[in-house]
Amino acid sequence: MDRRQFIKLGGFITVSAVGLSACGGSSEAAGTDLALASGAWQFPQSVASGDPRADSIMLWTRALPASADAVAVAPSAADSAIRLVVTSADNSAALGANTALSGTLVADVRLPLQSQYDNTVRHKLTGLSAATTYYYQFIAGDTRSNVGRFKTAPAADADVAQLQFVYMTCQDWSVNHWGAMSSIAGESLDFIVHLGDYIYETVGEDFQTGAVESRHDTLVLPDGVYKSGTSGAKYANTLADYRYLYKKYRTDKRLQALHERFAFIAIWDDHEFTDDAWQDAETYDGSFNADGSDLHQPARRRNANQAWFEYMPADVTLDAANTTFQNIKIYRDFQFGKLMQLVMTDERLYRADHIIPESTINPATGKALGRIGARYLVQQSVFDSVEAQKMAGAKTIGLDPLTTATILGNTQRQWWMDKMKAATSTWKLWGNEVSLLRMGLNGTDAIATLLALSAATSLATSVATTAAAVGGNYALAGTIVAAVTAGATSAVAQAGAVAIATSAAGGGSSTAQATAGVAAGLSSAQAAIAVAVLAKVSAAATAGSTGTALAAVAAQTIAFGYIKPDVQTNGVNSTFVAASGKKDALSSFFTKFLLNCDQWDGYNTERKTLMSHLKSNNISNVVAITGDIHAFFAGTVNDDFDATGGGTPVMVDLVSAGVSSDSFFSYLRDAADSLGDIATLVSYPLAVPVTGIGTVNLNFNLLDYTMGKAAPTLASLAEQTRVQLRGALAALSVPEAQLDATTAAVLTALQANSDFNTSLLALAQQLSGLGNNQWLKHLNNDAQGYTLVTLTPSKMTAQFRQVNKLVGTSAPATIVARTTTATVTAGSAAVTIS
Structure with a gap:
């Protein structure tokens, strides 16, 4: 040798x-x-x-x-x-x-x-x-x-007509199913990109206690540490623990089949060590040092590093002589001919602490913030202020200002910038663990929508009562209630309503009607909403609506045409906020929020630095392929999301849902349950009676619309719940052979349900109208699946493959439920959805 x-x-x-x-x-x-x-x-x-x-x-x-x-x-x-x-x-x-x-x-x-x-x-x-x-x-x-x-891979100087690969993420052994892997095994691929959360370090955590396929038995860590006290969930701690998880996960024949058939290009995310990790720090709620700082666990981090190194077929080295927890470098890049350069980054081992640490004391409670307010649902003004302070502090002591506000670390950031600038391939793809997309929420607009929705029920009752007093004339009744809601006395409201109705009956324009209302004593604002209600209810009546339906039309027009704008304009000082009796509970929500500061929204200035680098160097055709958040997203990454209009698109981010992990929607739904009315921004409970089966209880996903999904039609609203409904029917023991037909029949009947076709549809449309995150072109927050990419010199197509839910205790026979395609055309920082 x-x-x-x-x-x-x-x-x-x-x-x-x-x-x-x-x-x-x-x-x-x-x-x-x-x-x-x-x-x-x-x-x-x-x-x-x-x-x-x-x-x-x-x-x-x-x-x-x-x-x-x-x-x-x-x-x-x-x-x-x-x-x-x-x-x-x-x-x-x-x-x-x-x-x-x-x-x-x-x-x-x-x-x-x-x-x-x-x-x-x-x-x-x-x-x-x-x-x-x-x-x-x-x-x-x-x-x-x-x-x-x-x-x-093709030679670096080869002309490559096409590459096809899957990227996948978040495969929790302990919940749902791994049927997606069977589907992936049947694809024709050049390789697979795994974006992390290959294992989950916890066993028995709340999010891991849902339904799971029977072929996945309960995990038992050899050592393990209780997360809280002496019972309940445990987390991996020793090398034996982490090795056990990789060994157990890879006993699944479907995961074995993927590894047998395709080479993996893998990176880690957080759960290969600990949830929402930064460097060697644990961020579980309540796990802080005596001085309130995050708990650092260098030995545990080294154990996690070694197990990943031993079990992942990655061309990286572990430096045994390095006694720190940063004893491994896994960021690296790959060349696939002239077609693609793939840059894989590590966004955990070098990142600074979350800008607002979980251990920060909430002055209102005297306790640590934990996740809410630090990583999730963070007030943007507070975040911006603290990030600026941290960067200024770093600069004061002679450091790069981003040192205390980085997700990549200074060395890796420069490496990334150099790689992107030097790349000669047509496409520059970025294997990116956490989303680059801004995911914000205007709390004032959201509260205004919720208060309007809350008022709609009582307004409908008032319209119906008033209609009975005016001979069943719902148009006139709605006009009267509209004026009263806007502050007119009952007498003035009636006089104004009659004047407006008389003008309308005579063919008067909306301007003429408003003028008549003002002449009868209404203010211009009172007259405007009254005229709008008369028009809406009259049109509905002409279309055949009667009674309760007309009252609902009037109520929603008043609620969203007057109450919502009043709260948007006056904020916490709106009379409708006071009238709700929830002023104190809602006062802290009248601001802008960042939904997830564990991802790039939590390192905003560094993101802007990277986008400026791409923009100033005319680096085009950059697309991030992303995991972590357990949802499908597609959108543009802009140079400055805080600029007027949201800034200029520079690159595209395509985010894949997890293979099996519970969805982002389910996590936020559970978290929002403790926030009272705010929960309606995330989910809407809907009980659907099914003949011969019983009642199916759904939690309808409104998070998509709150975050910026386009306003639905009745049909698209029903289609959105198909996968969840199919899973719920399966849980009620409907045979798989009958699931699709039963689901279709229930969806058809659902569209005739007044709660669905009136209240829920109106709410989804209103939430969509908030205009949050206009750069998001596709959202599906309640999904499991993977993404299939086809790359050619002229375009990149990413097929988001959403999978069906469990059938009993088994993966479904029909694995893929729907495919949504995101297309990026070469030369354009834009994405289209079909």
Whole structure:
């Protein structure tokens, strides 16, 4: 063996070139000094490949004696060696089986198997041909692993007509199902990008206690630490804990199938260490040091780093000599011919603390803020002020101002900027863990909408009562109630209403009607809303509406035409806020909020710095592929979201929902339940009676509209709830063969439900009209799934594949529920949806 052809990296990575045998290990003993394993073995986590380049690949497996527990610590028996064989011959028929490889071998490598690394093997194979499909297999004793397959990247100077890949994220073992993986396995792909949350560090957390497929049993951490007290949820802490999670997750045959078929390009997010992590800090609510600061856990962070390194087939190194928690660098980039450069970033290991720390004391309660007010639902004015103070402080002591307000860290940020500037490929894709899109909320407009909605019921009653007193004339009754609501006395309201109605009956224009109302004693504002109500109710009556429906039309016109604008104009001082009896409870919401400051909204100035770099250097065709938030989003990333009109689009961000993790909608729904009326901005409870089955209780997703989804029609509103309704029917034991037909019938009936077609439709339309986040072109906050990308020189299409929900305790037979396509055309920082 020519040692110049072999390099030993990162403790236990071995490297060889095609056509040569390799040796090596983590110690001075070479791999060839270890005896080949004999007897019966197993590969309980199968095989995997990663980081495909034009001339190399990283290959992975874990081998155990046949009698060993698949997820326990590897037995500490004497180390041995196993073989790796590789061929370019077509062995596609052998995928998923341990049939011996056929064809001429291009590599036959002897590799060390060591218990100190939990019997995992990582081998980098070099000297490969570009744009070529290879098949590989490991052999331990008398046992062969399943056959694996990977495709190398095109040469850097190659003209590439098309690339196709999936990006995926957030695969929680403990909730919902992994059916999406079966669907992905059937795609024709060049590789897979995994954006993190490959594992979840907690077991038994509140968000992990929902329905889950029966093939996923309860996780049991070898050690684990209780999050609170001596019972309930635990989190991974030791190396054994983190290793266990990777081992257990990868016993799922569907995840194995993905790794067997496609090379992964993976990065981590937060749950590979701890929720909403920054550097080595834990951010669970209540877990602070005695001085109130976040709890730093460098040993736990190092354990998480090592387990990811051992189990992820990534071409990175772990520096054993580095005694800090930053002992690994996983940000890196990939070239796929002239078509694409893929830049993968690490947005956890180097980021500064959240701008407003969770340990910040709330002066109103004397207790730490925790998540709300620090990471989620953060007052934008407070955020802007604190970020400016932190940056000024850093500058004062001679640091880069972004040092205390960074998500990438100074070194990685400069690396990213250099990579983007130097890129010569048509497309620059960014593997980005947390969304770059502004997700804001104007609290004043939202409260105004909710108070208007709340008033609509009593207004409808008033209109109906008044109509009975004026001979059943709902148009006149609505006009009277409108004037009274706007502040007119009953007598003046009646006189004004009669004058307006008389003018209308005579063919008078709306201006003439208003003039008549003012002449009868109404103010111009009172006359304006009265005229509007008369027109709306008269039109509804002409269209065939009667009674209660006409009262509802009048009520909604008054509520959203007068009450809402009054609250928007006067804020907490509006008479309608006082009349609600909730002034104190609502007063803190009359401001602008950032919904999620764990993502790039929480590092706003750094985002602006990156966008300025792209803009000033004319760097085009930049698209972020993003995970983390458990929702599908598509939109533009602008140079300054706070500028008039939201700034200028610079790049595009396409966000994928999680494979199985509960949706962003479900998290906010649960959090908003404690906020009283504010909860209506997120969800609307709807009880749907189904003949022969019972009542289906839905929580209708209004978060999409609050955040900026286009106003719905009745049909699109019904379609939005299809997947949730299908899942609810499945939970009520409707057979899967009948689910689609039953769902369709219920949706048809639902559109005739007055609560749905009047109250809910009006509310969704009003929330959409708030105009929040106009750069968002697609939103689906209540989904699981993955994203399929097709990239050509002229365009990028991303198919958001939403999956159906559990059927009983199994993944659905029909996995993909709907596909929404986002298209980015080369040369344009814009995205279209179809």
